[in-house]
Amino acid sequence: MNYLSQYSIPFSGLKEGGHLFDFTIDDRFFAEFEESEVKKGSLIIQVKLEKRSTYLRLIFGIKGEVELICDRCLDPYLQPIKSSYPMLVKFSETETDDGDEVIYLHPGAYEVAVATLIYEFITLSIPIRHLHPEVKKGNTLCNVEMLNKLNEYKSVDLADQSPIDPRWNDLKKIIDKQS
Numbered sequence: 001m002n003y004l005s006q007y008s009i010p011f012s013g014l015k016e017g018g019h020l021f022d023f024t025i026d027d028r029f030f031a032e033f034e035e036s037e038v039k040k041g042s043l044i045i046q047v048k049l050e051k052r053s054t055y056l057r058l059i060f061g062i063k064g065e066v067e068l069i070c071d072r073c074l075d076p077y078l079q080p081i082k083s084s085y086p087m088l089v090k091f092s093e094t095e096t097d098d099g100d101e102v103i104y105l106h107p108g109a110y111e112v113a114v115a116t117l118i119y120e121f122i123t124l125s126i127p128i129r130h131l132h133p134e135v136k137k138g139n140t141l142c143n144v145e146m147l148n149k150l151n152e153y154k155s156v157d158l159a160d161q162s163p164i165d166p167r168w169n170d171l172k173k174i175i176d177k178q179s
C-alpha cells in the first residue's frame with residue numbers, strides 16, 4: 001500500500017455541508033518527496049471541506065514546525081509554521097485554466113488525494129531565508145563559533161575606503177540639475 005494514500009479525503013458518501021479532516025505529518029511524509037528540502041517535521045493539517053453538488057471547497061490549516069538548516073550558521077533549527085490555504089475542487093471531464101486555487105476531478109471520482117497539495121502548502125509556508133529565530137534584545141540562536149568565523153573572513157568593501165575622484169562630483173551636479 002502506498003504511504004501517501006492515507007492522505008486522501010473520501011467525499012462520495014458525505015452529506016452536503018461542512019466536514020473536518022485531520023492529518024498528521026511526520027518525517028516519513030517528507031521522505032516520500034525526494035526533492036524536499038525538509039527532511040524532518042511535525043505538523044497537524046486540518047482540512048475543512050464544504051461539499052456542494054457541483055464543487056468542493058477545501059481550506060487547509062497548517063500548524064507545526066519543520067527542521068531547516070540555518071543559512072547563516074549552517075546549524076539545524078526548528079521553523080514554526082502556521083498558515084491557511086484555500087482550494088476549490090470542480091468536477092469536469094476536461095480541465096480549464098482557472099488558476100492555481102482550482103483542481104479538477106473526474107465526475108465519477110469518490111475521493112480527492114491531498115498529499116501533494118499538503119506538501120506544496122508546507123513548502124510555500126517556509127520563509128525564503130532560513131535563519132534561527134531572534135530572541136529578545138536582538139540576540140540570535142545561531143552558532144556563536146560560526147558567526148565569529150564568518151566575521152573573521154568578512155570582506156572589506158574597498159569602494160568605501162578609497163576617496164572619490166573630485167571630477168565625479170561635477171558630473172553628479174549636472175545630473176541632479178536635470179532631474
